[in-house]
Amino acid sequence: MKKEIENNKGFTIVETLVAITILMIAIAGPLTVAFRGLTAAVYAHDQVTASYLAQDAMEYIKNVRDNNLKTPGRSWLDGINTTSLVCTNLSDNCTVNTLNNPYDTGGGTCGPDCYLYLKSDGSGYTPESGGNKQTQFTRKYYITSTSNPDEVTATVIVEWKNGTVSNAVTLSSQLFNIRK
Amino acid sequence: MMYKNDKNSKGYTLLFAVIVASVTLAIGVSILTISKKEFILSSAARESSISFYVADDGFECAMYQNDQGRFTPTTFNLPWDCGNHGPITYDSVGNTYSFDVHFSGLACAKVTVVKRNSQPYTIVDSKGYNLAWDSTRFCTNTSPKMTERALYAEF
Numbered sequence: 213m214k215k216e217i218e219n220n221k222g223f224t225i226v227e228t229l230v231a232i233t234i235l236m237i238a239i240a241g242p243l244t245v246a247f248r249g250l251t252a253a254v255y256a257h258d259q260v261t262a263s264y265l266a267q268d269a270m271e272y273i274k275n276v277r278d279n280n281l282k283t284p285g286r287s288w289l290d291g292i293n294t295t296s297l298v299c300t301n302l303s304d305n306c307t308v309n310t311l312n313n314p315y316d317t318g319g320g321t322c323g324p325d326c327y328l329y330l331k332s333d334g335s336g337y338t339p340e341s342g343g344n345k346q347t348q349f350t351r352k353y354y355i356t357s358t359s360n361p362d363e364v365t366a367t368v369i370v371e372w373k374n375g376t377v378s379n380a381v382t383l384s385s386q387l388f389n390i391r392k
Numbered sequence: 393m394m395y396k397n398d399k400n401s402k403g404y405t406l407l408f409a410v411i412v413a414s415v416t417l418a419i420g421v422s423i424l425t426i427s428k429k430e431f432i433l434s435s436a437a438r439e440s441s442i443s444f445y446v447a448d449d450g451f452e453c454a455m456y457q458n459d460q461g462r463f464t465p466t467t468f469n470l471p472w473d474c475g476n477h478g479p480i481t482y483d484s485v486g487n488t489y490s491f492d493v494h495f496s497g498l499a500c501a502k503v504t505v506v507k508r509n510s511q512p513y514t515i516v517d518s519k520g521y522n523l524a525w526d527s528t529r530f531c532t533n534t535s536p537k538m539t540e541r542a543l544y545a546e547f
Contacts, residue, residue, distance in 0.1 A: 242420035
């Protein structure tokens with residue numbers, strides 16, 4: 213009887229360590245899986261936003277081009293890529309403010325980072341910082357020429373960071389000088 | 393009697409541990425499954441916009457070439473290009489002119505232009521694909537991740 217009670221006294225240190233190890237593996241594994249899932253969800257969320265921001269800028273550039281073609285005497289790339297606004301490389305730091313009227317305002321240059329800011333009234337994204345909340349997204353565009361003088365390639369790049377990992381959405385489209 | 397009861401309740405710790413582990417694993421796996429679907433869905437949004445813009449490029453290319461008087465039996469077969477790569481293939485049957493065009497990356501567009509003698513005089517149909525171009529299969533790849541967006545105009 214005495215021997216039986218002694219056996220039931222409790223765990224030995226080795227048993228305890230083994231139990232803790234098993235429990236840690238059993239908990240840490242699923243938690244890692246859940247954490248990775250949440251990271252992927254954040255990435256998915258950001259990627260949707262970034263691809264629509266890229267589309268937003270591309271539509272704006274196309275609209276500026278369309279207005280130029282409709283206006284007699286205007287160069288077809290006026291406000292997009294001209295001698296006074298050179299936008300042929302990513303390092304030229306060109307961006308568009310899609311909240312402006314594309315007919316009056318084309319593109320412009322931005323600081324080295326070109327962050328987008330969310331308007332304080334929530335009405336949209338703007339490259340202008342004043343009083344607006346900075347987001348993690350940066351947006352730039354550049355124009356590259358092709359073998360045809362009436363055709364250029366417009367590229368919009370939206371970049372953002374998740375912690376230290378850089379992500380980007382790149383959108384390219386051809387612009388043609390179709391003037392009747 | 394007391395001893396017997398103690399022995400019976402011993403397995404409870406194991407049962408409890410297994411239940412806790414299973415529940416956490418189930419939660420983790422379900423979050424991962426949902427996130428994976430979100431990830432695929434967000435990629436689809438990006439790929440779809442790539443397809444849309446290549447369809448738009450093919451469409452603008454057709455409009456530009458239409459202004460240049462390209463779509464006639466005598467001018468269509470002369471060398472011409474849209475984008476640095478030029479049309480990959482082009483073909484005309486009667487008054488229907490079709491060509492595949494690739495600009496950059498893996499995206500390409502299949503464009504068909506129909507010229508008519510009555511309204512509508514011109515019909516342009518451009519279908520854009522995100523993953524269809526590579527050096528061996530010109531605009532015919534059938535990847536399960538392929539998206540198609542099309543633009544159609546009559547004038």
